[in-house]
Amino acid sequence: MKRPFKIRHEFVEFIPKEREDGVLYVSIAYATAVHNCFCGCRTKVVTPISPVGWQLTYDGEAVTLWPSVGNWAFPCRSHYLIKRDTVVWAGDMSEDEIAWGRARDKAARATHFHGRPGAVPELEVQTGTPQRKKGLWT
Known part of the structure; x- marks a missing residue:
């Protein structure tokens, strides 16, 4: 790194x-x-x-x-x-982790700007919470 x-x-x-x-x-x-x-x-x-x-x-x-x-x-x-x-x-992230982060950010924007708590967008990749790769600090 x-x-x-x-x-x-x-x-x-x-x-x-x-x-x-x-x-x-x-x-x-x-x-x-x-x-x-x-x-x-x-x-x-x-x-x-x-x-x-x-x-x-x-x-x-x-x-x-x-x-x-x-x-x-x-x-x-x-x-x-x-x-x-x-x-x-910071380390690289998998495509699943990136998709999960983007969906989380989109939901936060929807809640903030449109007042729709829980407006979680569908993920293109349905993986649940991403599993972090084992790295130097884990």
């Missing part, structure tokens, strides 16, 4: 067209954070900040973006957390 590494954050009103690698651009005005994928492929990664999207915290020194960023639609399939201006790599 790749080693964690430091990035820097920059608060901006508008996200620049030309983004610098290793920088997380945060627009409070537009409730979004954008960066070039931290794997090095330079793909633009957009993370909307909302109660049912990503949460961003700033402690006066560093930013944390939660939950993890899973670039499953990109060829690199990189997956990482941004914790206190540090990229911490």
Whole structure:
């Protein structure tokens, strides 16, 4: 697995067209954070900040973006957390785990925006709760 590494954050009103690698651009005005994928492929990664999207915290020194960023639609399939201006790599996820996470996120958005608690969408892959792969920490 790749080693964690430091990035820097920059608060901006508008996200620049030309983004610098290793920088997380945060627009409070537009409730979004954008960066070039931290794997090095330079793909633009957009993370909307909302109660049912990503949460961003700033402690006066560093930013944390939660939950993890899973670039499953990109060829690199990189997956990482941004914790206190540090990229911490996370493991790959199976297609079943990705489908389960997407369904969970869709249900959270439906509840938040349409007030339909329990509006759980059907999964394309009916697997129940995904089984995590055994990794270094388990």
